[in-house]
Amino acid sequence: MLNDIKFFLPTKVIFGKESIINNLSEVSKFGKTALVITGRRFARSTGLLDSVCNALKDIKMNFHLFEEVTPEPSIDDCAKAAHIGKICGADLIIAIGGGSAMDVAKAAAVLIRNEGKLQDYFGEEKFQNEPVPVIALPTTCGSGSEVTKYAVIIDNDANTKKTVSSEKIIPKMAILDPLVLNTLDGSLIAGTGMDALCHAIEGFLSKKANHLTRIFSRESTRLIGENIVKASDRSLEHAEKVFLGSLYAGFVINHTGTIFIHGMAYGLTIRYKIHHGKANALCLPYSLQFLKTHTYKEEVEEIEKILSIDSIFTMYKQMRLPLTLREVNVKEKDIPILAEMAVKGCERAFKNMKTTFSKNDFVEIFSMML
Ligand SMILES: [Fe+2]
Secondary structure (H helix, E strand, O other): OOOOOOOOOOOEEEEOOOHHHHHHHHHHHOOOEEEEEEEOOHHHHOOHHHHHHHHHHHOOOEEEEEEEEOOOOEHHHHHHHHHHHHHOOOOEEEEEEOHHHHHHHHHHHHHHHOOOOHHHHOEEOOOOOOOOOEEEEEOOOOOOHHHOOEEEEEEOOOOEEEEEEOHHHOOOEEEEOHHHHHHOOHHHHHHHHHHHHHHHHHHHHOOOOOHHHHHHHHHHHHHHHHHHHHHHOOOHHHHHHHHHHHHHHHHHHHHHOOOHHHHHHHHHHHHHOOOHHHHHHHHHHHHHHHHHOOOOHHHHHHHHOOOOHHHHHHHHHHHOOOOOOHHHOOOHHHHHHHHHHHHHHOOOHHHHOOOOOOHHHHHHHHHHHO
16 A cells, blocks of 8 residues: 655756756845855865856856865754855855755755754754745765755754755755866765765655655665666766665655664764764664564565665675774774764654664674674
């Protein structure tokens, strides 16, 4: 029997080579003064930032730059970006980058129009005023943030990642130009692509999945599974397909959220500074093995028709991604701490699951990963 279907996509999505330059003039529909938010290196060193600035000059749009997004952005990063946005009177934000730049852009969009601190807005639909519109130009093939309602930010006081979640922060337009992947490091393609694969699979297993989101989950899993190894070897033809897979996985998690794999991986990122996608990647195959014997046998077998757990391990060897916790310097004595962090990090994820897991369950999974 089919579940009810709810699907909401307010983002105008444009995907294709040269799509940024050919379509950027459309941003003038959304505002008069843009704050361009990006990281410290990639957009500037590759010339992408210059191209965007030139296109904005061509349409006579006022704009200001914030080039200080850090890889795992904090509350302070968002406050700084919002401060600049307020000073320059930004009524539009253009995010160039991976998940971090888009997360900061969404958070700043909220803070520009709503008094108070970001901490006040963690959770679902916690702010009143309509944020400034966000236009997303993703430069990695992972987060799917260009079409999602989430801004995931590190709360250093709480020692975990927290999420601002609202349909009002879904970007108004997402322009995905696969040519931006040309200059991306192969290891980053592997890491971000695996993040997207986790989105597709976790979304498939979520209680909130429906027939339509599962179509996107299956296709995303196929696109990423078939192409990620060659994409990480810097083949643009294959990277383009992983990019599309990450977009589809964004459609999925926007509706389903993630399940415990993301929550479990937060500890690896916060405590051991392991890249978000690589941390998820490490947790994925072991978590699927655990799920197979804990309530999710049928669903995991369904995924394995497209991508088996064994082939995930093989992919990691081919991409030289770590297969064990030891390879990323996590010691056995650290497991109880990671398990504790996982319980905390999974608060939201458990709402998307048929069952919840205890600290002991996480100790078991992390021990398998050792
Ligand atoms: Fe993710």
